[in-house]
Amino acid sequence: MSAVFIERDGRLPLAHVTTTRLDGSLLDPVGKEGLTRLTVRLMRRTAGGRSADENNERLDALGGSLLGEVQKTHLSLGGAVLSENLRAYLDAVEETWTRPGLFEDEFDRVKDESLAEWYEALENDRGLAFSTFERHVYGDHPLSRPAGGTRSSLEAITHQDVVRHAEALGREPHLLIAGAGDVSPEVLESFAARLTNSAPLSPPPVSEPEAPPGRRLFFVDKPARSQSQIVLGGAGAHPKDKDQVALHVANTIFGGTFTGRLSREIRIKRGWSYGAYSYLSLDRSRGTFSIWTFPEAKDTLACVSLALEMIESLCHQGITKAELTRAQRYLRRSHVFSSDTAQKRVQLRLEEAVYGLEPGYFESFPDKVREVTVEDVNEALRRRISPENLTIAVVGTHSEIGASLESKIPGLKSSRVLRYDHPD
Amino acid sequence: MTQRNPSALSRLTAELSARAPAHALSFEGTIPFGPELEIARFRLNNGLTILLLVDTSAKVVAYHTWFKVGSRHEHPGKTGLAHLFEHLMFGTMEGFPPGEFDRQMEAAGADNNASTWLDFTQYQEAFPKDQLGKIVKLEATRMHRLVLGQAELDTEKDVVLSERRFRVDDDVDGKVDELLWSTAFQRHTYKIPTIGLEEDIKGFTLDDLMSFYRAYYSPGNAALILVGDFSMRSALSMIQEAYGPIVSSPIPMEETWPEPPQIEERVRTLDLASSADRLAMGYKGPALGDDDHVAMSLLMEALVGGAASRLPKRLVRKESLVSDIRGAVGPHKDPSLIEFSAAAREGVRAETILSAIDEELDRVLAEPLSSDELARARSRTKLALLSGLETADGKASTIGFYETILGKPAAAFERLERLGQLDAGDLLRVGRRYLTRNSRSVVLGHAKEAS
Known part of the structure; x- marks a missing residue:
């Protein structure tokens, strides 16, 4: 018995396959963050007891991509393939889960490359701002531990750690399996039957995180920055919250689109930043609410202050009926783009299963949006978003703007300066 | 299979042209697009190229407008003009107050964007199929009824400078790439960075922008591409009505020099x-x-x-x-x-x-x-x-x-x-x-x- 989702569309000779486990980087032991991701990579490279070169060449020859994605609460392995080679591709996926070679020399390489990627990520200011925000938004809660690991946690992982972890992941692969495009249901069902003989396990619960009290600044100091990358926010939505849809509508109004409040004030009126948006992340646990923008260094304090004022105004004054009507119209009409390909349709069904939502949740999303009222949105904002308890991550040059931020951000409770090459 | 009878398309354009002879449409043939689909090519008498591909796999339409103008048409001292202008195309239009274009796009549930590169500038929307009429009108309007104001220009220059800092000044790959192209090309305008140099961006005037608009945003310099679930007759009729009145202007002669052969590293x-x-x-x-x-x-x-x-x-x-x-x-x-x-x-x-x-x-x-x-x-x-x-x-x-x-x-x-x-x-x-x-x-x- 297994959970298999299929959306057929044979118009292009292309197939998509995803296999998903309902656990992820939260499995990583403390101090060995990145273990699950490193393990999935090694499994993929040594599938079927082949060398990494042999597996890479095999996938390229099939016209296939096969990637492992590790989130906090779930992980997936899959990709796309020319449909004429679907059976051979499924063999490769199966061998990844059930017969990885886990060779030590390849482990050394995967670890070395993971460290190099961590190092390379330091060049990406936007990525640094987001990872710093995520690292601190929930304090010491396990959700704050990075799925990709840190330099020290990656260095601490041994081959034995990975072998043991791979055995646990592959021993009873309770998987959700999704196929889309030019796929035959018989082929996919047969693959599922070979790969997994039981229904997906009930996922382990994730404890409710809490945003630490007060406004906290984490300044990532990087030399010679002409602009600042800012990510600020706090606790967000859980997919099973009754007011999750109302909060989604609120985010659309605030910073989900080009005409949202943030873009209007920061980009259109003041020309401070090319982008100003807000996000509600969705996972099997409580996600985050965050704002991203990147003004010139000299405008950083003004921009942070304005963003904070805007969050306060959103939560205290709420939204208007006209804003709600516009957001509802946009969300209901644009919903068609979440299901305009077979791959997107199957992805929604998969997400329902991953998040524990009822089947058809996303299909009926436009109806749910229509039912939301101004009061629902304002109540959700008051309940879920706390303007007083926010994490503010800034990547910039501290000697130029750090002091003014530390002394003038309204209501700042604490501040830390982090070296960009030692952000942990 | 959605292949169409060419003679039926000829009859359709003849019928539409007879209704509005001043805005005649011509059918120029069909082109296979892979084994299953087919593009129909039309032209309005003001020179606008229209490429239609009916694809009923989803209840959506993608609507793209491609102009044959990019940073290759720029000159030292005036770099970044095509890209800055692309930003301003989301601004004010006759009959539409500031911001109304984007508000209407969002009201239609449209996902819209634009990009500029060396050889082209393109604008794109994807939207639910029942919104086609609204999008045709919006896009036709901004092709010839854009209103440029000094305040809007000043703000958008700041936004483009922010984009430049994001993509080039604070990005190691962006910096290296800009130097590579300006080194490799000495004569050809491919040496010009599409986003433009800071001083040039700051220096643009309303006259620069209006001259550029009049010169290059002419229907004869554009191709309209529709892909999705729509009726060929209905789409052509809407396009003819909205774009037909736009007067074409001569496209400036291109003055690009070929790059001389490079003989040393x-x-x-x-x-x-x-x-x-x-x-x-x-x-x-x-x-x-x-x-x-x-x-x-x-x-x-x-x-x-x-x-x-x-x-x-x-x-x-x-x-x-x-x-x-x-x-x-x-x-x-x-x-x-x-x-x-x-x-x-x-x-x-x-x-x-x-x-x-x-x-x-x-x-x-x-x-x-x-x-x-x-x-x-x-x-x-x-x-x-x-x-x-x-x-x-x-x-x-x-x-x-x-x-x-x-x-x-x-x-x-x-x-x-x-x-x-x-x-x-x-x-x-x-x-x-x-x-x-x-x-x-x-x-x-x-x-x-x-x-």
């Missing part, structure tokens, strides 16, 4: 506020329309197309010199660059990476690729093409791009067919022709961390 060094070195290099390569472009693209796929290709296999996996290496053949109207770019591992010098790449390129010029390597490169190329055609928007982008650069909207499939005909000898020939050191430019980006 050019090497530049650049200090980067970074913790690791960067390398970028570009060989003078074929234009997109050159038959060699397909062969060279296939060779690049074998060299840098994936983990199993030669350069990542050696530089990433075997010798741990780089964390990432990429490459591509510039898809441009005129001959441009075959580019390689690499991010060094901690402590590795850009010069070391260059030596390793040179050894691999020497090898690829000395002996042909194996049949397995060739087959893998073909499969990867096919996967990439098909992956880009799953949505209406992806199809419209593919059609618009090849129509604008080559005048052949289905050229992607011609290239795919050509891929199957190429052998290792073809790849050896193009490699030897283009990967010559005297035609290349190199940027060595050295990490210089500020204390």
Whole structure:
């Protein structure tokens, strides 16, 4: 018995396959963050007891991509393939889960490359701002531990750690399996039957995180920055919250689109930043609410202050009926783009299963949006978003703007300066 | 199959033209787009090219407008004009107050965006199929009824400067890439960065922008691409009514100079506020329309197309010199660059990476690729093409791009067919022709961390 989702569309000779486990980087032991991701990579490279070169060449020859994605609460392995080679591709996926070679020399390489990627990520200011925000938004809660690991946690992982972890992941692969495009249901069902003989396990619960009290600044100091990358926010939505849809509508109004409040004030009126948006992340646990923008260094304090004022105004004054009507119209009409390909349709069904939502949740999303009222949105904002308890991550040059931020951000409770090459 | 009867389309255009003779439409034929679909080509009498592809796989329409103007049409001192203008196309229009364009797009549930590059500027929307009438009117209006104000221009200059800081000034790859192109091209306007130089962006006036608008945003310089679930009759009728009255203007003669042959290697060094070195290099390569472009693209796929290709296999996996290496053949109207770019591992010098790449390129010029390597490169190329055609928007982008650069909207499939005909000898020939050191430019980006 297994959970298999299929959306057929044979118009292009292309197939998509995803296999998903309902656990992820939260499995990583403390101090060995990145273990699950490193393990999935090694499994993929040594599938079927082949060398990494042999597996890479095999996938390229099939016209296939096969990637492992590790989130906090779930992980997936899959990709796309020319449909004429679907059976051979499924063999490769199966061998990844059930017969990885886990060779030590390849482990050394995967670890070395993971460290190099961590190092390379330091060049990406936007990525640094987001990872710093995520690292601190929930304090010491396990959700704050990075799925990709840190330099020290990656260095601490041994081959034995990975072998043991791979055995646990592959021993009873309770998987959700999704196929889309030019796929035959018989082929996919047969693959599922070979790969997994039981229904997906009930996922382990994730404890409710809490945003630490007060406004906290984490300044990532990087030399010679002409602009600042800012990510600020706090606790967000859980997919099973009754007011999750109302909060989604609120985010659309605030910073989900080009005409949202943030873009209007920061980009259109003041020309401070090319982008100003807000996000509600969705996972099997409580996600985050965050704002991203990147003004010139000299405008950083003004921009942070304005963003904070805007969050306060959103939560205290709420939204208007006209804003709600516009957001509802946009969300209901644009919903068609979440299901305009077979791959997107199957992805929604998969997400329902991953998040524990009822089947058809996303299909009926436009109806749910229509039912939301101004009061629902304002109540959700008051309940879920706390303007007083926010994490503010800034990547910039501290000697130029750090002091003014530390002394003038309204209501700042604490501040830390982090070296960009030692952000942990 | 959704193939249509050409004579029925001729009758349709004749009927629509008879209703509005001043805005006559002509049917110019159909073009297969893969085995299942077909593009119908029309032209309005003001010169607007219309390409329609009915695809009922989803209840959506992708609507793209491609203009044959990009940074290749700019001059030193006035760089970034096409890109800045693209930003202003989301501003005020006659009959629409500031911001109304975006509000109406969002009210339609549309996902919209735009981009500018060397040879083109394009605007795109994808929306539910019942919103087509509204989008046609909005797009037609901004093609000829844009209103530019000083305040709007000033703010948008600041926004573009922010974009420049994001993509170039605070981005090591952006900086290196800008220097590579300005080194490789000395005469041709491909040397101009599309986003523009800071001082030039600050200096633009309303007159500059209005002159540009009048010169290049003429229907005769544009192609309209619709892909999705719509009625051909209804779409043509709406387009004729909305775009027919737009008066065409003569397109300025292009004054681009061809790039003189490069006869010696050019090497530049650049200090980067970074913790690791960067390398970028570009060989003078074929234009997109050159038959060699397909062969060279296939060779690049074998060299840098994936983990199993030669350069990542050696530089990433075997010798741990780089964390990432990429490459591509510039898809441009005129001959441009075959580019390689690499991010060094901690402590590795850009010069070391260059030596390793040179050894691999020497090898690829000395002996042909194996049949397995060739087959893998073909499969990867096919996967990439098909992956880009799953949505209406992806199809419209593919059609618009090849129509604008080559005048052949289905050229992607011609290239795919050509891929199957190429052998290792073809790849050896193009490699030897283009990967010559005297035609290349190199940027060595050295990490210089500020204390």
